[in-house]
Amino acid sequence: MLGLEKKDATLLLVVIALALAAPILLNPFPTESAMAQFNAGYPDLMQKFAIYGIFAIGFNILFGLTGYLSFGHAAFLGVGSYSAVWMFKLLSMNVIPALVLAVLVSSLFALVIGYISLRRSGIYFSILTLAFAQMSFNLAYSVLTPITNGETGLQLSLDDPRILGISQTADGGIPLTSLFGLAMRDSVAVKLGGWSFEFSVGYYVCAILMLVCFYLAMRIFRSPFGLMLRAVKTNQTRLNYTGLNSRPYTLAAFVISGMYAGLAGGLLAAMDPLAGAERMQWTASGEVVLMTILGGAGTLFGPVLGAGFIKYFENIFSKINDSVLQNWFGFLPDGVENVVLWVVEHFVGPGWHLTLGLLFMLVVIFLPGGLMEGGQRIAGLLRGKRKSGGDGGGDDPEYHPGQTPHVAE
Amino acid sequence: MGILEVKGVNKRFGGLQALGDVNLSVTENSVHAIIGPNGAGKSTLLNCLVGKLIPDTGSVMFNGQSVLGRKPHEINQMGISRVFQTPEIFGDLTVLENVLIPCFARRDGAFSMHAFETVGQERDMLDEAMQMLEDMNMADKRDMHAASMSRGDKRRLEMAMCLVQQPRLLLLDEPTAGMSRADTNNTIELLKQIKGKRDITMAIIEHDMHVVFSLADRITVLAQGSPLVEDTPENIKGHPKVREAYLGESA
Ligand SMILES: Nc1ncnc2c1ncn2[C@@H]1O[C@H](COP(=O)(O)OP(=O)(O)O)[C@@H](O)[C@H]1O
């Protein structure tokens, strides 16, 4: 199917099914139940799953395959958002031109930053990308205010030209982002017994693009080009003495991953048309590294999984506050309750980072192949034998992509 | 004129004269062995041929063109492949993938974006790589993780990776070191076959005199960075200076 081998085609079908059914699958708890706060099936969060999924899939093409660890990919995310918002201001509220511009501009940025940063490898490469991203952040924050609107961030306004659209709606509002008339914000809510499911246009636009990105990444992984990228990671010396020039390969991977990031940034703006400099900050660059490693660098599905995990924690754990906790632990005797509350409250609400940090450490120490390795081990145990084969890792169960250090030449 | 002409090459590492005025001419389609004690500068000489090192002075011409100042991948694309003293293979990839990469490099050049073809559908390349593995008696290891093989197998894999490129000049740096007697003999047989079948020139560094005398058409003895003598194997065997400088200590 679609030029894929059977195993990959199956994986693609599973991912398609998961993505299309996400509004149902992610809302397992009835709306009125106490567990409803763990439901993730609302458009805003699901859009983030898909968008950051795209970001991480692209990042993995660079980091997972070539081993080059970029600490500056948020720059492309930000560039994508700014480009998209400008398109909404100048051209029309249709998301397609906005996304196209986001991808084009971010690919140009990636070409320049990659061309310079890839002159070094290992830690020096990482530092160079970090420096570029911080530079972009600072430019966006101050010097480039006419383009980025500095601290406030770039927003739509009623007097934007929008030459192919309308500056304001009949009732004097800012028009909504849309796809040929279908507003991103439109959605259909379906109630079934105690459950309520919301199917939003915005989510499905993100999900379909994520699936396309996933499919393209799969093709790259299985292609001769992907093989060369993996060869870069394992032995660049041998690659060069085999007549291959590693630089254009790494640059191509860098630009492709920058385009993925730009698309993700454009989608963020398409769902919510504003762009701020903080989107380019180093914390955002670090986040995509965590997503990829947490899910499983070098695997196909891992980055999507990692992105989902982190966004879930960020949005769900961070919402558990004191009153929710009191509700849960109210049955305990007062003294005990206070102790339990004191401990737990550090791990939820604003403390969700702590939980995530611990989870991350556990995964890196015990599952160097990320959550995907965990999944494979469980699948192997269920089948009574250790299943071989991870994505991209050939057929070797000992393949731990996250662990191979990238050695500077 | 040989296919490879090294003239007046000097290379210093700090105070150490690793190569001193090396002249070497390798005739096309011959096997030229370079022997000499450890530290004589044999590997350094090869490094100067493949772009890993640039000599301080002198010239290196391959097939009428200078290799100096060219990048390793450019030199390889000119037709020079090298087997390293410590195996350089793609450890994280499978044996078959290791051999496929040079196949692609030969077909597509130093860079190509075949991002939408699938490796599994590149029948010609797969057949070529499998044929090479069969010639090497390694077909059964095709799906093995290359890093998990024995040292001898890694060398044979690296040799397969070089041979599948059909280079005009093959440089071998102690190809049989770490191999069993049987594997060494297989390697000699293989190199002999290849020499008979194809237009290929080989420069081989080797400590095993059995290998040297089975394969070499000419031998250069290197000592302390300079060629001591260059002659046919028969003459080298009887050469007093060589017996003293090299053969004496290994016999
Ligand atoms: N990159 C280097 N830097 C410094 N010294 C080197 C380097 N490479 C080789 N040497 C030195 O040059 C001499 C020749 O080494 P080499 O060519 O490896 O000898 P061999 O004939 O055993 O292959 C040795 O003394 C070695 O220590």
Ligand SMILES: [Mg+2]
């Ligand atoms: Mg040596």
